[in-house]
Amino acid sequence: MSVSEQFNELFFDKAASAEGRDKLAEYGGSYIRDKLREVSFLRKILPFQPVTKRECQRSVNHDTLVRIRDIEPNSRAMALTFRGRPTARYIRGARYEIPFFTIASEKFEKTEQELLAYEMPITKIIEDNSVKDIQEIEDREGLRHFESAVQAMQEGVNGVSGNRLSGDLKGFNSSNLRAGDVESIRVTKGEGALARTTDDFIVEPIQRNDFIDLFNLLDGSRLRLERMLLTEPDWNDVCRWTVDDFGDKLQSETTVDGYKYGQLIGRKVVRTIKTNILRRGCIYGFAPPDFIGDAYVLNETKFYIDKVMNLMTWASWEDIGIGVGNIAAMCKLELFSGSVTPGFDLAGPAPVTDPGYAAKLPVAEDDLDEVNNRADEGLTFPQVNSF
Amino acid sequence: MAKVNMNMVTEVQPIQRRDFEPETLGLINPHNVGTAADPIYLLDGEFLTFNNEYKLNREGPNPGSPAAVGGALLDPTGADTAAKVPCYPLWAERGRWDVQAIRKMPVLFIGPFEADFSEDVLAAGDVFAVGDKLYVNWLSNGTDRNRRRGLTKVMGTNSGADLAIPHAVVTRVHSSGLYKVRALVVQPSL
Numbered sequence: 001m002s003v004s005e006q007f008n009e010l011f012f013d014k015a016a017s018a019e020g021r022d023k024l025a026e027y028g029g030s031y032i033r034d035k036l037r038e039v040s041f042l043r044k045i046l047p048f049q050p051v052t053k054r055e056c057q058r059s060v061n062h063d064t065l066v067r068i069r070d071i072e073p074n075s076r077a078m079a080l081t082f083r084g085r086p087t088a089r090y091i092r093g094a095r096y097e098i099p100f101f102t103i104a105s106e107k108f109e110k111t112e113q114e115l116l117a118y119e120m121p122i123t124k125i126i127e128d129n130s131v132k133d134i135q136e137i138e139d140r141e142g143l144r145h146f147e148s149a150v151q152a153m154q155e156g157v158n159g160v161s162g163n164r165l166s167g168d169l170k171g172f173n174s175s176n177l178r179a180g181d182v183e184s185i186r187v188t189k190g191e192g193a194l195a196r197t198t199d200d201f202i203v204e205p206i207q208r209n210d211f212i213d214l215f216n217l218l219d220g221s222r223l224r225l226e227r228m229l230l231t232e233p234d235w236n237d238v239c240r241w242t243v244d245d246f247g248d249k250l251q252s253e254t255t256v257d258g259y260k261y262g263q264l265i266g267r268k269v270v271r272t273i274k275t276n277i278l279r280r281g282c283i284y285g286f287a288p289p290d291f292i293g294d295a296y297v298l299n300e301t302k303f304y305i306d307k308v309m310n311l312m313t314w315a316s317w318e319d320i321g322i323g324v325g326n327i328a329a330m331c332k333l334e335l336f337s338g339s340v341t342p343g344f345d346l347a348g349p350a351p352v353t354d355p356g357y358a359a360k361l362p363v364a365e366d367d368l369d370e371v372n373n374r375a376d377e378g379l380t381f382p383q384v385n386s387f
Numbered sequence: 388m389a390k391v392n393m394n395m396v397t398e399v400q401p402i403q404r405r406d407f408e409p410e411t412l413g414l415i416n417p418h419n420v421g422t423a424a425d426p427i428y429l430l431d432g433e434f435l436t437f438n439n440e441y442k443l444n445r446e447g448p449n450p451g452s453p454a455a456v457g458g459a460l461l462d463p464t465g466a467d468t469a470a471k472v473p474c475y476p477l478w479a480e481r482g483r484w485d486v487q488a489i490r491k492m493p494v495l496f497i498g499p500f501e502a503d504f505s506e507d508v509l510a511a512g513d514v515f516a517v518g519d520k521l522y523v524n525w526l527s528n529g530t531d532r533n534r535r536r537g538l539t540k541v542m543g544t545n546s547g548a549d550l551a552i553p554h555a556v557v558t559r560v561h562s563s564g565l566y567k568v569r570a571l572v573v574q575p576s577l
Contacts, residue, residue: 059484060388061388061389062389062480062482062483062484063388063480063483064483064484064485066484099487099488100488101488101489141488141489144490321488322488364441
């Protein structure tokens with residue numbers, strides 16, 4: 001019997017008893033918790049802190065827990081004559097609530113008899129994949145928080161006469177940006193995107209100046225952009241830069257090894273291959289975590305397993321909270337010319353996005369389980385019906 | 388605390404509960420009073436249906452019915468206003484933060500259950516009696532009348548081949564019979 005088959009058998013045997021289920025649950029829980037910290041890009045931007053019920057508050061508005069955090073109070077100094085007195089400030093600090101929600105794997109089911117038909121340790125693989133699945137949703141939710149934050153900052157300047165409340169919301173696309181109908185507060189367009197004459201979602205390769213424009217969105221408002229988040233394909237476009245951008249030494253290195261440093265133009269880089277969550281052409285910049293907000297894991301990651309007759313059932317989940325206390329602490333560079341601005345121009349009312357905008361937003365959760373292989377359609381090679 | 392408008396009487400565990408995204412985010416904004424482009428916030432116990440994007444809204448593709456417009460006041464006695472497709476009750480009280488954080492709404496999706504429904508998600512014009520069949524239709528109750536969809540006896544009129552389908556049956560009538568009803572809901576209703 002192979003090791004894989006032994007694992008499958010062990011999995012089923014242990015699930016038959018309460019003690020065994022506890023051991024499997026313990027094993028599954030510890031394994032998942034360890035991997036999650038390692039692989040989520042969200043956790044590199046906004047590190048998760050463990051919290052327990054004692055550190056949270058019960059909401060008076062609904063039947064869940066929240067965590068309340070303080071936001072730094074404002075203050076200033078002033079120059080005075082020897083006879084003057086400083087102005088007064090009755091101090092007040094804002095605070096905000098962080099909600100919690102659950103991210104769970106699917107509830108997996110398999111009969112004992114069908115499990116015998118597998119040589120691979122399918123239960124182990126599913127467990128491993130559950131870690132990645134949960135991590136993907138973590139990243140997707142975090143990214144939606146960040147996108148909401150930058151769009152909320154932009155809302156007040158996406159229109160000549162104010163924002164959508166005045167009925168004049170405009171989409172943040174290259175045409176409106178060139179015409180001066182929208183401004184860059186927390187979102188900017190790349191050079192290539194700005195030069196396009198149509199507002200669409202074709203990604204133009206990133207230029208060195210695009211990064212500078214991104215940095216200036218935060219650096220120009222008493223913040224500092226500490227790290228960037230971008231997709232692997234966008235990162236690869238950096239290798240298109242010429243000797244004018246890199247200089248001799250780096251150009252030589254890049255040609256042989258690729259760009260191998262963890263920072264670019266003095267800012268840390270977080271890269272991701274999850275191009276169905278962070279879409280190509282979307283680059284975010286972030287201030288340090290303590291300027292952004294908070295992320296929490298409530299209690300431990302849970303693992304559930306049960307066996308009823310010959311049917312195995314198992315699942316894992318975690319309860320997390322993500323809060324953006326300072327929505328001004330992040331910004332976005334768009335390498336496409338079209339608008340993904342949410343909301344309606346009330347004069348229409350009509351959406352202010354450009355056709356095809358969904359291609360630059362995270363895909364639906366249901367679409368995250370797409371597979372690359374075509375085995376279910378019989379497309380493996382060589383096979384008898386190839387010819 | 389937010390008022391609970393649909394109070395479960397039977398067990399939750401056997402019911403298939405699912406989370407879905409709303410068609411528009413205004414549905415889960417607890418302060419949204421409703422505009423032409425942005426329908427009023429949802430209450431627990433309101434019934435929702437799928438649109439063509441697998442998202443939930445108040446009306447969905449109800450055969451023969453005009454498209455729902457958020458700010459419009461819709462007459463439950465009109466043609467094709469009662470639901471002809473399965474509807475699912477929202478199981479999240481107004482203002483829950485987990486709902487707002489991930490922009491998903493839990494509904495009781497498959498399986499029968501019994502619950503007490505408050506006046507805010509019932510049509511007050513009805514005088515309920517045990518055994519009454521209940522349809523999902525625009526409600527004529529409260530300040531948000533004609534903008535919410537919940538259980539009512541009002542079937543309205545039907546055009547076309549599809550008839551309005553009953554979603555529940557009254558099992559107990561509280562007090563005057565106008566404001567609180569216990570109903571057995573069967574999901575999905577076909």
